[in-house]
Amino acid sequence: MTDFSGKKAIVLGGTSGIGLATTEMLRDGGAEVIAGSRRECEIEGVECVQVDVLDRTALSALFEKHNGFDYLVNAATGGPRAIGPFLEMDLQGYQNSFAKLWGYVNSVRLGVPHMTPTGAVVLFSGYPARKWRAGAIAIGSVGGSVEAFIHLSANEIKPVRINGVSPGLIDTPMSPLKGDERKDYYAKGSAEHLIPRAGTAEEVAAAAIFLLENQFVTGTIVDVDGGAIVT
Numbered sequence: 001m002t003d004f005s006g007k008k009a010i011v012l013g014g015t016s017g018i019g020l021a022t023t024e025m026l027r028d029g030g031a032e033v034i035a036g037s038r039r040e041c042e043i044e045g046v047e048c049v050q051v052d053v054l055d056r057t058a059l060s061a062l063f064e065k066h067n068g069f070d071y072l073v074n075a076a077t078g079g080p081r082a083i084g085p086f087l088e089m090d091l092q093g094y095q096n097s098f099a100k101l102w103g104y105v106n107s108v109r110l111g112v113p114h115m116t117p118t119g120a121v122v123l124f125s126g127y128p129a130r131k132w133r134a135g136a137i138a139i140g141s142v143g144g145s146v147e148a149f150i151h152l153s154a155n156e157i158k159p160v161r162i163n164g165v166s167p168g169l170i171d172t173p174m175s176p177l178k179g180d181e182r183k184d185y186y187a188k189g190s191a192e193h194l195i196p197r198a199g200t201a202e203e204v205a206a207a208a209i210f211l212l213e214n215q216f217v218t219g220t221i222v223d224v225d226g227g228a229i230v231t
């Protein structure tokens with residue numbers, strides 16, 4: 001396990017799924033971790049803060065309080081996303097799906113000036129960004145924007161590094177389904193993938209940890225998707 005002792009990490013969306021798994025790995029590696037999201041939370045050995053990534057005033061106050069921090073991870077989904085055929089889609093739903101991008105943009109813009117020069121940022125896109133299928137236009141457009149933002153901002157925020165992880169179909173609390181319905185959803189959704197199962201939050205978080213730790217990687221995206229985009 002990487003030794004993160006002496007490092008301070010802020011993990012937004014760090015209270016569930018992929019963000020929570022990243023929070024726990026950083027904590028277990030010895031980092032001081034602040035996990036933020038809108039809910040109240042209690043995570044052993046972690047400072048929980050209630051913050052909405054769309055609230056720039058609250059985000060600024062958080063970053064100022066932790067001035068000199070090392071790692072920024074943002075896994076916040078931002079809010080509900082629109083799914084389904086574009087021509088039948090509620091356009092407000094499409095627009096609202098971009099809350100994830102604005103939350104990421106807010107955190108990089110407001111957070112990076114408070115980071116150490118050896119610091120690193122990790123954001124999450126998603127396989128619909130480059131697996132162009134019907135019904136995934138809103139999340140695909142948002143994911144594509146997140147990836148462009150990562151590539152483009154890397155040039156501007158250096159020496160702080162920024163990278164992304166593109167998760168495939170991952171079994172997290174993002175899906176509210178239960179029991180057999182949940183099993184069927186993940187089995188059907190991954191049936192055509194090279195590795196035909198849903199991934200785990202820990203498998204995705206491990207890529208985020210690699211990107212934080214490896215000092216020679218910036219401006220890129222790591223796919224953790226069971227081969228979803230190459231099918």
Ligand SMILES: NC(=O)c1ccc[n+]([C@@H]2O[C@H](COP(=O)([O-])OP(=O)(O)OC[C@H]3O[C@@H](n4cnc5c(N)ncnc54)[C@H](OP(=O)(O)O)[C@@H]3O)[C@@H](O)[C@H]2O)c1
Nearest residue numbers: 013016017018037038039052053076077078126170172174
């Ligand atoms: N799971 C998948 O299959 C999958 C696939 C592709 C991409 N991804 C991407 O991976 C990332 C993590 O997803 P996940 O599956 O781990 O989701 P998740 O389990 O639903 O967790 C989302 C986290 O974001 C927080 N959040 C949402 N809106 C927020 C806001 N406005 N302000 C602050 N925090 C907010 C949530 O907490 P609160 O509700 O308390 O705020 C929660 O901690 C997301 O970017 C997602 O789009 C996931």
